[in-house]
Each structure stands twice: as structure tokens, then as C-alpha cells.
Amino acid sequence: MHASLAIAALVLFVAAAVQTLTGAGFGLTAAPPLLLAAPALVPDTLLWLTVVVTGCSVWADRSALDWGFARRCALAAVPGTAAGYAATAVLPNSALAVGIAVTVVAAGCAGLAGLRVPVTATSTGVAGFTAGALNWVAAMPGPPVTLIYRARDAATVRGTLSLIFLAVSAVTLAVRYGSGQADAFAALRSAGLAGAVVLGAIAARPLCARMSSAVVSRAALALSTAAGLALLVRTLV
Numbered sequence: 471m472h473a474s475l476a477i478a479a480l481v482l483f484v485a486a487a488v489q490t491l492t493g494a495g496f497g498l499t500a501a502p503p504l505l506l507a508a509p510a511l512v513p514d515t516l517l518w519l520t521v522v523v524t525g526c527s528v529w530a531d532r533s534a535l536d537w538g539f540a541r542r543c544a545l546a547a548v549p550g551t552a553a554g555y556a557a558t559a560v561l562p563n564s565a566l567a568v569g570i571a572v573t574v575v576a577a578g579c580a581g582l583a584g585l586r587v588p589v590t591a592t593s594t595g596v597a598g599f600t601a602g603a604l605n606w607v608a609a610m611p612g613p614p615v616t617l618i619y620r621a622r623d624a625a626t627v628r629g630t631l632s633l634i635f636l637a638v639s640a641v642t643l644a645v646r647y648g649s650g651q652a653d654a655f656a657a658l659r660s661a662g663l664a665g666a667v668v669l670g671a672i673a674a675r676p677l678c679a680r681m682s683s684a685v686v687s688r689a690a691l692a693l694s695t696a697a698g699l700a701l702l703v704r705t706l707v
Contacts, residue, residue, distance in 0.1 A: 477507040479666040486523045486670030490530075491677060493631030494612045494690035496523050498697040501609060513609055514646060514656030515663070517639050522664050524636035526671040531629025536621060540630050542591070543598030543615060544637035550602025551641050555649070558607055564705055566607060571702035574604075574613045578695025582688065587618040594618070601638050606645070608701055611638045613694040616687070624683040631690060 485500035497520060504511050528535065557566060587593050597618050601611035615634055621627045646652040653659075681689075 474508045475663075478504060478511060479663060481507070482519060482663055482666045483670035483673075486526075486667040487674035488693070489523050489632070490527055490628075490671045490674040491681060492686055492689040492693060493527065493628035494616060494635070495693035496520055496635075497609050498612075498693055498700065502700060510653070511659060511663075514643070514653040515659040516609070517643050517646075518657055518660035519663060519667050520639040521636055521643070522660070523667045523671055524632040524639070526668060527632035528629055528636060530671075530675065531625040531632070534623055534625035534629050535633055536626055536630040537633075539589070539594060539619065540633040540637070542594045543601065543634045544641075546595045546598030547602030547605075547611075547634075547638045547641055550599035551606050551638070551645050552602075553599070554603035554606030555645060557603065567701055567705040570604060570608050570610075571698045571705060574610065574698030575695055575702065577613055577617050578691055578698055581617045581691045582695065585617075586620070589618055589620070598634070601634065602641060605638045605642050610694070610697045610701065611635055612690065613698065616690040616694045620683075620687060622683055624678070624681050624686045627683050627686045627690070628678065 481500050481503045485496045488499045489496035497516060500516060500519075501512055504516065597614040600614040604613065605611035612631070612635070615631060619627065619630065621630065643652065
């Protein structure tokens, strides 16, 4: 038990550092090893810890946040989460996971190849809605948001992405608790592991100044694409 917690703390430290540097990747980095070492922490404890690490990033980059974009995405994520909840109730999990994974990988590859989706009210709403649905179904809200969002300042990219993922995770937790699906002890477990997450965020913070907005955006997009590949492999193998 103690060994599992020590591994979980190390995993969460690294995942928090990745999230702090890029504005994305916490769930992707943490979930696979946690499912092996401490499966009870996924998904609810991990969602609580996502709130912690994204909250740290939002606070650190609070002066650079794109509140308008984040607000539109967060509002659209509410019905998106409901749609994800409904989809899991009526569709086979494997078929749903494969469809999501293929879509995420295709979108991620297109973004890395240079595709730029214009940031409009419609595209922002679609990104937020899809992020909410994907977070419920597959714990990966990043791909639709990272595909469309660009900013000149790296702090704006990191902070704004983190703010959106904080809101989406909070909505997902609310639905899970409201529907009776959440682990009753998840919040308590997250309190015991929050220190590792905060330390990871603090350790990575000095490196943030060395990363340009282009590097941060591409790193976030690459992590989202990797999440889609991981989901596809996990579903098919």
C-alpha cells in the first residue's frame, strides 16, 4: 500500500510539472501509470487533483488569462458533459472509445501539420461542448480546445487552457457526484496527494519563462494527440 502511494505521488509530481509547462497533459501523464499502481485513484481522485494543478496554473498566470475565451468554453462544456453522460448510457463503451480516439488523433495530426481553425463564437462553443463530452467519456478535454486556441503569450496559453480544464473538471465532478457515480472517498484521497501535485507545479514553474507560446501550443496539441493514441491502443489491445 505504501509503495503504491509513493509511486502515485511520483507520477503526480511529474504530471503536474508537465501540466504547468504546457497547460495540458496532466491526465494523460498520470492516468496510465495510476491505473496500474493505484487504480482506485482514477477517475475521481485524479479529477480532484486536476482541479488542484490547474488552479495553481490559473493563479500563477492570472494576469494573462483570456477570460472571454475560457468563459465561452466553460459554458459550452456544461451541456457537453450532459451529452457525454447520455452517450455512455446508450452506446457501447468500446465503439465510443474507438470513435473518440480516431477523431482526436486525426484532429491532433491536422493541427500539428498546420491546420488552424478560426476562433469564432461557433468554433469556441463547439470546442467547449466537445471538451465537456470528451472529459466525461474519456477524461481528455484537451484536443478540441488545443486545436483552436492560439495566443501570442505563452502564459496566456498555459493559464487559459488550465482555466478551461479546471472548469470542465469541476463540471464533471459535479455530474458524477450528482448522479451517484463518484467515489465517496476521492476528495479525502486527493487531499493526501495534493502536496505532490503542488510540488510538481512549483518545480516546473522556473522553466516556464523559457517556453514560447508556439512551443507551448504545439506541446499541448502533441499531448492531446498522444492521449488519443493511448485511448485507441487501450481499447483495441
